[in-house]
Every structure is written in C-alpha cells, then in structure tokens.
Amino acid sequence: AQSVTQPDIHITVSEGASLELRCNYSYGATPYLFWYVQSPGQGLQLLLKYFSGDTLVQGIKGFEAEFKRSQSSFNLRKPSVHWSDAAEYFCAVGASGTYKYIFGTGTRLKVLA
Amino acid sequence: EAGVAQSPRYKIIEKRQSVAFWCNPISGHATLYWYQQILGQGPKLLIQFQNNGVVDDSQLPKDRFSAERLKGVDSTLKIQPAKLEDSAVYLCASSLEVGTSSYNEQFFGPGTRLTVL
DSSP states (O other), X not given: OOEEEOOOSEEEEETTSOEEEOOEEEOSXXXXXXXXXXXXXXXXXXXXXXXXXOSEEEOGGGOEEEEEGGGTEEEEXXXXXXXXXXXXXXXXXXXXTTOOEEEOOXXXXXXXX | OOOOEEEOSEEEEOTTOOEXXXXXXXXXXXXXXXXXXXXXXXXXXXXXXXTTEEEEOTTSOTTTEEEXXXXXXXXXXXXXXXXXXXXXXXXXXXESOTTSSSOOOOEEOOOEEXXXX
C-alpha cells in the first residue's frame, strides 16, 4: 500500500534563509506526487505536482521540488524564505487508477524575522 | 472562477448530537471528495463521488457517517451521532472527471472545523 512520510514535524528558519522540506513515499509504480500548503483556517493550496518527465518541478511562490526515484523522495525547496511562507506543508502521493491521494502528516514551518 | 464552497465554517456540538456539512464544488467538476483532517495529521479521504455515484467510501465510518451528492453537484456529509473523536476539520475537494488521460488536480475548500464536546 502506498504511504507518505514527512520526517520533520516542525521546522524553523530565518527569513531569507533557504528551505528544504523532506518527503518520502512508498508506492509500487511511478507515483503522482504533490505538495500542498495550508495556512491557518484555510484549505489546501497546490504548490506543485509531478506526473512524469523532468524530475525538477517548478511551482508557485518560488517553490521547487525534485523527484528522486532511487531515494523515493520528493523534497520541496525554496532558496529564500519569506515571512508569509509560514504555514503547514503537506506532501501527497496519488495512486494511478483510483486517483486517491494519500497525505503525509505535514511539516509546520515557522519563519523568524 | 469561484472555488469550492463549504458551510458552516465552524460548528460546536455535544456528543451524540447530529451535524451536517455542505459543499458546493467548482462548476463543471464531476468528482467530489470529503476528507477528515484531525489536528496534527494529514487529510484522510472519507468518500469520493463521481457525479452522483460513490467511487470509494472504504474509510467512511458508515455506522455514523453518511454522505450524498444529489444531482451530481452539491454534497452533504452527516454525522449522527457524533463522538468526541470526530472533532476535526472536514475538507471538501473537487476535480474534473477522473478516468481521463490526465491526472486531475484536486481543489480544496476552506473546510469546516467541528468541535465535539
């Protein structure tokens, strides 16, 4: 069965610093991978997605993610974090055929001024 | 383009009471999802509709939860009777019809925060 692991529950970075959020997945075939962001009291907003092709994916708000099949990872990165990036970030894997999403437990990002 | 609408945004009830949530998906989206997000966890799919038919309800606690999507548009999720452990955010999402050649993105509503006392 597919699963998603986000090892870091909380991450704190200073504004302007770089960011990497980790995501590892378990899935037998080529997965569909997603990163969503959730601000307090808000629904989930899609940052980026990977279906196939180029393993480096660009998203909104300056985020990017790299799919590494050998490591079963899909880590999210941003070169310079802004205070408005403080939120919770969810990685998800989508199963082909059923189109179900399996979400990780999330990483809460805190940004220091 | 209007997004996914949900109401109410917040609800507080006592255990053993009943509650209902409403969702209006993006116009033209055939597939609708209800998720439960318990504090500190990622969203968990409860039920998936395509038009007005159920595609997957394997994780829906059917002894107390029910959902319907009449006419393939709006949907309601009901809990009766509620338990303390039902306290969570209930998210609705929609997407274009699944089963096409492309994997369709899910668009999420703001959620309903349920507190069961």
